[in-house]
Amino acid sequence: MCATSTVVLARSLTKRYGAIDAVRGVDFSIEAGECFGFLGVNGAGKTTTMKMIYCRIARTSGELLVLGMDTSRDALGIKARLGVVAQENALDPELTVIENLLLYASFFGITGERAYKRAAQLLELLSLGGKEKAQVKELSGGMKRRLVIARALVNDPDILVLDEPTTGLDPQARLLVWEKLTSLREAGLTLLLTTHYMEEAARLCNRVAIIDEGKILAQGTPEQLIAQFAAADVLEIIDPAARLPVDGQLDGLIVRRERYGEVHYLFNHDNRVLLHRMNELGFDPPRHVARRATLEDVFLNMTGRELVE
């Protein structure tokens, strides 16, 4: 990426619904051409943040600029240049696939032959060719989601905003959506998405913000976050006999140690080195998993492993 420009800028952004603080003072900026992801559990404030960005709800305080425009003053101007894939598909069940696209295009002033060409091209791009005349209710969940993405692209947007693009889809449908989003990102489109799938964030996003209880806990590239809040490797050990050597004996090989139930999570720079050292100490972990640390580890380290309901 060469020269970057900020397309979304939030400062001390808050949203309050009555007595509930959904978003409590978040700061972030998104650059043109990147794929930025908000990662968090349900109710963390992801959707609220997204809705403020695509001008669906008003902020309570703070600053929010999208493409240089203030969301509270220039909603129509911003909407003209965004593509929005909201959490709910909101496809018109009384219209066919192509009519859904043509109607939506008309709201951007794209009509007639131009709209038809654009719609056909997008259906092809999202692997929906041949479905023009289908009723929305005949489509599978994955097809509906891809149709919503096609609809969001009719105006050739500067930013594509996706709120949980693959929630509720089966694995094959999810892979196809990921493939489409990856190719859009590679074509240079700025993507902004929310997800509670760590794998999705790791696969698609250049940069993620971990959001919990309305606050951004950390943001950076997945690699940065893993380095900062976990370590490259993690060794999961089940140790019912409590024979696991204490940290001091492992020469500081363990960067961070977490425990959930009877599973120990030993974050370290290289599992082979750690296992070797354990063997030297006469400890051969009976049941263990040696793997690379993921965003999921970062997330769980930051928000805790217990289920909070």
Place this chain on the structure above:
Amino acid sequence: MNPVAAFFRPNTWRVFQRNFYAWQKYAWSSVAINIVEPFAYFLALGFGLGAYFKVTGYGSLVQFMAPGFLGLTALNTATFDAAWGCFERRVFNGVYESMVTAPVDPLEIAAGEYLWQAFRAALYGSLFLAVIAGFGLVHSYWALLCPLVLALTGIVCAIPALFVSFVVNTQEHLFYYFSFVATPTVMISGIFFPLDKFPHWALAIAWMTPLYHAVIVFRALAMGTVSPQTGLEVLWLVAAIVVLAFLPVRSVRSRLGN
């Protein structure tokens, strides 16, 4: 943007177009539903009950009622779709939800719906006009202006109905509006019987309802008794539209705006 200016925006017509696309697919059944019911009432009351009554100045009761039924058709068709239909489009089908992710102002959606109800009222009302003309109950070419007045009646009835559909959280609550507002309005609007024996206070209430004025106009157009007073009644309808248009602004904006 104000709710009157919203009538003249390009996206308002596209909202209208959306409803037209959807309607095309079930147009025939929709026509049947919106015509058969008033026609049944018309036959029963006009010819059945009407056989026992004469109305001074009109001869038969059926002659008195026939033009008034244009008003009834306009009110029914616009009220039902602006309340029930708009609730579905807003809550169940996500139609407005997707529109407001595009550069569509919530007031353009409202105005598009009013224009759509104008179309429905004009269409179904005109079909009814053809029916009563077939019975020989239309006596003037002034009646050719009925579609315009039907459209105005459709808009003026659609505004409060849409307002209610944006206020309630449950579709069933729309029946309060149908039962407590729409139906009594029909009863006191001078469709079924002349209002000259009404007490003053009741007449004053009738005067406040748009349908009362619309019915006077339909009767004048069908009978050929058009006068400057008829023009004033039309002006009353236009003024009511302009004033009423501000009523739903807040709830429409709070449901669909940011």
